[in-house]
Amino acid sequence: MLICSKxxxxxxxxxxxxxxxxxxHKFFTLNETSIKLGKIIIIPERFFDxxxxxxxxxxxxxxxxxxxxxxxNLQEFYLKKLQEKGYITKSKRIRMQELKSVFLKSFDSEFLxxxxxxxxxxxxxxxFHKVLRKPRVTCYPLRHLLLLLFLNEAFPNNSIxxxxxxxxxxxxxxxxxxxxxxxxxxxxxxxxxxxxxxKTKQPVGTFACSxxxxxxxxxxxxxxxxxxxxxxxxxxxxxxxxxxxxxLGSNGKYSTRKISLILGVDSKTVKxxxxxxxxxxxxxxxxxxxxxxxxxxxxxxHKKDLLILINDNPGFSRTELRKVxxxxxxxxxxxxxxxxxxxxxxxxxxxxxxxxxxxxxRDEEYSFxxxxxxxxxxxxxxxxxxxxxxxxxRLDLQSRFEKNIDKLPICKSILDDVTEDIEDFQIRRIRxxxxxxxxxxxxxxxxxxxxxxGLGKNISRKVNKVLHEELGFLDNAHSN
Ligand SMILES: [Zn+2]
Numbered sequence: 001m002l003i004c005s006k007x008x009x010x011x012x013x014x015x016x017x018x019x020x021x022x023x024x025h026k027f028f029t030l031n032e033t034s035i036k037l038g039k040i041i042i043i044p045e046r047f048f049d050x051x052x053x054x055x056x057x058x059x060x061x062x063x064x065x066x067x068x069x070x071x072x073n074l075q076e077f078y079l080k081k082l083q084e085k086g087y088i089t090k091s092k093r094i095r096m097q098e099l100k101s102v103f104l105k106s107f108d109s110e111f112l113x114x115x116x117x118x119x120x121x122x123x124x125x126x127x128f129h130k131v132l133r134k135p136r137v138t139c140y141p142l143r144h145l146l147l148l149l150f151l152n153e154a155f156p157n158n159s160i161x162x163x164x165x166x167x168x169x170x171x172x173x174x175x176x177x178x179x180x181x182x183x184x185x186x187x188x189x190x191x192x193x194x195x196x197x198x199k200t201k202q203p204v205g206t207f208a209c210s211x212x213x214x215x216x217x218x219x220x221x222x223x224x225x226x227x228x229x230x231x232x233x234x235x236x237x238x239x240x241x242x243x244x245x246x247x248l249g250s251n252g253k254y255s256t257r258k259i260s261l262i263l264g265v266d267s268k269t270v271k272x273x274x275x276x277x278x279x280x281x282x283x284x285x286x287x288x289x290x291x292x293x294x295x296x297x298x299x300x301x302h303k304k305d306l307l308i309l310i311n312d313n314p315g316f317s318r319t320e321l322r323k324v325x326x327x328x329x330x331x332x333x334x335x336x337x338x339x340x341x342x343x344x345x346x347x348x349x350x351x352x353x354x355x356x357x358x359x360x361x362r363d364e365e366y367s368f369x370x371x372x373x374x375x376x377x378x379x380x381x382x383x384x385x386x387x388x389x390x391x392x393x394r395l396d397l398q399s400r401f402e403k404n405i406d407k408l409p410i411c412k413s414i415l416d417d418v419t420e421d422i423e424d425f426q427i428r429r430i431r432x433x434x435x436x437x438x439x440x441x442x443x444x445x446x447x448x449x450x451x452x453x454g455l456g457k458n459i460s461r462k463v464n465k466v467l468h469e470e471l472g473f474l475d476n477a478h479s480n
Contacts, residue, residue, distance in 0.1 A: 004055065047111045054115075054145050061141065074144065078132060080223060081151045094132060097121075103128065103150055117146055168194060168203040168221035170228065177207075177231050178214035179264035180244035185229065194220075206235065213238030234265070242273065249274045299336060302328040307343065318344050359407040367410040369395050374418040383432070385425040388415055427466045429453040434470035446471055 043051055082088050087095045100121055104112075112118035119126040127143045173187040193206040197219060206217040218232035237245075241263065248259045249270075256274075260267045305328050309321060321344065322329040332340040373394055377386045384390070392398045405412050420428065433452040437444045444452070446467055455463070 044110070047108065047114070050107075050111060050149060053149050054142065057145050057148065058141070075132070078147065078151070084223070085151075096129070100128060106150060107146075115142060115146070117143060169205040169218070170222055174207050174228050176209035176212065176214060177216055177229065177264075178209060178212050178238065178241055179262065180241040181209070181212045181214065183209075183211060204232070208236075209238070212240035214241055231264075237273070245270065245273055295335070298331065302332050303336070303339065303343075306332065306340075310343070310345065316345070318347055321345075359404070363408040363410045366395075366397060366400075366408060367414055369397075370411055370414050370418075374414075378418075378428075383425075383429055385422070386418060386420045388419050391415070391419070423460055423463055426453065426455060426459065426463045430455070430463070430466050430470055434473065438473065444471075 079088065079094075082094060082099070087099050089095060100119075104119075104121060109118055117127060119128060127140065128147075131143045131147055169192050172190055172192060174189040174192060175185045176183055176188045178184060188211060189207045189209055191208075193208075195204050195206070196202070197204050200219075203220040204217055205220055206215065208215040213236060214234070215236040215238070216231045216234050218227075218230050220227075222228065245259065245263060248254050248262060254262070256267045256270050260270045263270065305325060306321070309324060310316070313320070313324075316324075329340075370391065373391050374386060377384060377391065377394075388401070389398070392401045401408070401411070401415070405415075430449065430453045434444070434449055437449065437452065442448075449467060449470060450459075455467075459467075
């Protein structure tokens with residue numbers, strides 16, 4: 001550090017030696033003697049600004065904590081900057097040789113030597129290479145400052161991460177960029193919709209002015225305060241812009257080029273919108289007129305056809321009429337339903353759906369199916385509980401049983417008998433597992449059997465009784 005960032009003056013080097021062991025970790029108060037005995041550091045005039053930048057930025061780095069949270073992304077920041085300045089190839093490599101040469105040209109070699117940062121164009125693995133690489137190696141902070149100085153950038157404001165990721169377009173407000181509006185460039189837009197470009201994955205901000213309905217978007221992130229005045233694409237010009245365009249266009253005094261300059265778009269856009277505006281009304285009117293005429297003619301034709309058909313076939317039902325001329329019938333149904341229903345013969349009541357169901361017969365049929373399926377379920381492994389829903393579902397009779405179970409008394413009583421509640425199912429499991437264990441000559445305790453039957457900790461008295469019964473079987477078997 002050679003300059004005081006506060007007083008913008010060269011520092012004075014004190015007479016106190018700091019390289020010997022004794023003084024290294026001591027603080028010395030600044031007094032008259034040390035100033036008198038100290039020597040002013042001579043800084044060549046032409047380097048003053050550079051040293052001031054370094055002093056300023058160092059001061060900020062030491063005192064503004066949030067600057068450091070951005071350090072992770074410094075490299076990314078450098079790359080973006082280098083890309084803007086054309087030092088990145090299409091294959092995303094840094095044009096290192098070119099960059100080194102420009103860097104060395106932009107700093108006096110004496111200056112670089114003064115801060116121990118000089119290198120030669122042909123050198124590899126210099127600090128300059130390191131500082132641009134991924135932050136595997138930490139680099140002397142002064143070198144970062146040098147690079148920022150070279151890139152003509154201040155230390156990125158606030159946390160870079162915060163700015164670039166969470167607020168790629170800053171926190172607003174943003175200007176309305178409608179040149180036709182008298183509030184052009186005024187910071188009126190307070191909201192920005194951020195989306196991601198599907199191809200480049202870069203953020204895209206969309207800004208809409210609520211006053212003139214001018215909407216524009218821009219690819220981000222913003223790196224510079226001035227970026228907020230850039231338009232990527234205009235998404236909507238809005239009524240103010242269109243009115244201004246028409247006003248300029250009908251005036252007759254302005255050429256297309258002149259209008260395009262006033263409104264901040266290219267001549268093509270001006271032409272397109274001027275022509276469109278005139279064209280729209282004429283074309284649209286014509287189109288609407290034509291469509292209406294065609295529709296009227298079509299309606300006439302279909303109505304006439306249908307009336308003739310009804311007249312010629314007095315006994316025809318609606319369905320029969322539709323079958324003879326389906327397209328006409330459907331067209332009328334969609335476009336002139338009221339007329340159609342008024343002119344059609346009265347609907348005939350169909351007798352098909354009221355055919356009587358013989359419930360007794362059904363009951364008998366279903367009951368056989370029920371018994372068969374119950375047996376299937378009870379012999380299945382792994383064991384499953386036999387519920388009304390399950391058996392009905394398997395027989396595809398769910399809605400039948402739900403709606404008409406009272407008309408099916410046999411089924412109802414069978415269902416009541418065979419279905420299991422949780423206790424019933426637990427008991428079935430105990431009996432089955434106990435039998436299985438006995439068959440294999442396993443001696444089992446109450447807890448073994450409980451586990452085998454998949455019982456939880458809480459069992460009812462009834463279930464507990466069954467467990468004991470099954471243990472009793474064991475005792476009997478052994479005593480026999
Ligand atoms: Zn506006």
